[in-house]
Amino acid sequence: xxxxxxxxxxxxxxxxxxxxxxxxMLAENDLAIVVIGSANRKDEKNPFSAAxxxxxxxxxxxxxxxxxxxxxxxxxxxxxRAWADFVLREIARRELPTPTRYYAGSxxxxxxxxxxxxxxxxxxxxxxxxxxxxxxRSGKSREVPPEVCSIIA
Numbered sequence: 001x002x003x004x005x006x007x008x009x010x011x012x013x014x015x016x017x018x019x020x021x022x023x024x025m026l027a028e029n030d031l032a033i034v035v036i037g038s039a040n041r042k043d044e045k046n047p048f049s050a051a052x053x054x055x056x057x058x059x060x061x062x063x064x065x066x067x068x069x070x071x072x073x074x075x076x077x078x079x080x081r082a083w084a085d086f087v088l089r090e091i092a093r094r095e096l097p098t099p100t101r102y103y104a105g106s107x108x109x110x111x112x113x114x115x116x117x118x119x120x121x122x123x124x125x126x127x128x129x130x131x132x133x134x135x136x137r138s139g140k141s142r143e144v145p146p147e148v149c150s151i152i153a
Contacts (some may be wrong), residue, residue: 002100003029004031005026005028005029006087006099007022007034008133009034011048012045012047013048013136013148023148024103029068029101031096033096036054036069038039048151052151060147064080069092070094081115099117102116102118103119103120103122106121106123131143
């Protein structure tokens with residue numbers, strides 16, 4: 001049976017923790033699906049467009065044929081189940097295979113799919129004390145892959 005990994009990420013911007021998580025998805029599965037969340041948001045916490053965020057992924061993982069990437073808008077889901085249902089419908093609508101595993105950076109993030117998929121936590125907080133996209137956006141941290149620097153400059 002093929003294993004299909006799923007992660008939903010904002011990637012504002014893609015940092016070394018995201019790179020580690022996507023790398024684990026690719027190393028451990030037949031296909032990795034990365035859903036870029038909050039595609040419809042543009043504000044201080046969400047400065048990069050969905051196209052910019054996909055470009056970050058493609059720059060870090062060039063020519064990776066086992067990586068499917070697409071963006072979705074926030075829908076204001078009232079429950080974790082409603083959000084997970086929406087994400088899984090969007091995957092099916094794009095005729096991608098049904099995920100078997102969910103990859104997340106924390107237990108809280110993993111809880112969104114815990115009742116449906118095997119959850120694998122790749123904890124960014126164990127990488128040198130933690131990685132924060134907020135700190136990266138404010139210039140306090142440079143924990144981004146070199147391929148991303150030109151996109152976020």
